[in-house]
Amino acid sequence: QSALTQPASVSGSPGQSIAISCTGTNSDVGGYNYVSWYQHHPGKAPKLIIYDVNNRPSGVSDRFSGSKSGNTASLTISGLQAEDEADYYCNSCTTSNTLLFGGGTKLTVL
């Protein structure tokens, strides 16, 4: 199974909005509404920020939002802040009852 496709890096200035895409196939992203997004600061445990395409866990800022169209899911971060600088990963369940991660996207806040 190949990893889901994410851009290697994105950047934005404080206050701006950015979007990170996550492209899969009909067997994963396109087949289920079980796409999740994780924020990962180096040296810390990953943190779930979006689940089931567009749901936020309790305590996660509403600056984070998710969506999906066909085989591509997207994470949008609005009102960028310095602390948003991190690696972001998407994942999706698959037809094989497994999970597949994207390759990760490094967000730089300029």
Added chain:
Amino acid sequence: QVQLVESGGGVVRPGRSLRLSCSASGFTFRSYAMHWVRQAPGKGLEWVAVISDDGTKKYYADSVKGRFTIFRDNSNNVAYLQMNSLRAEDTALYYCAKRLGTWALGDWGQGTLVTVSS
């Protein structure tokens, strides 16, 4: 609150075995599927395996199928990852994670480092 603590990592030679443990507290362990996820040095996250709440269903990534076994002890709130026939490419920080909803990984431990080297 939810706490997941991994242990059992270390340095091991290629071809040898290692068993990782994930001790859980702060929630009803027997009610949740548990996952293992790893991150090789300088690489992204890679899902490894999942076990259902009652331990009857287990699924694995192709990269570890046939070599790794996931199991759990619901009496003692521990999930395990038995890793056999280890390879250099299994070198990684291994996290355990608790399910949220159907397939999301809602809570994570801090990880335990496995290094496979001769």
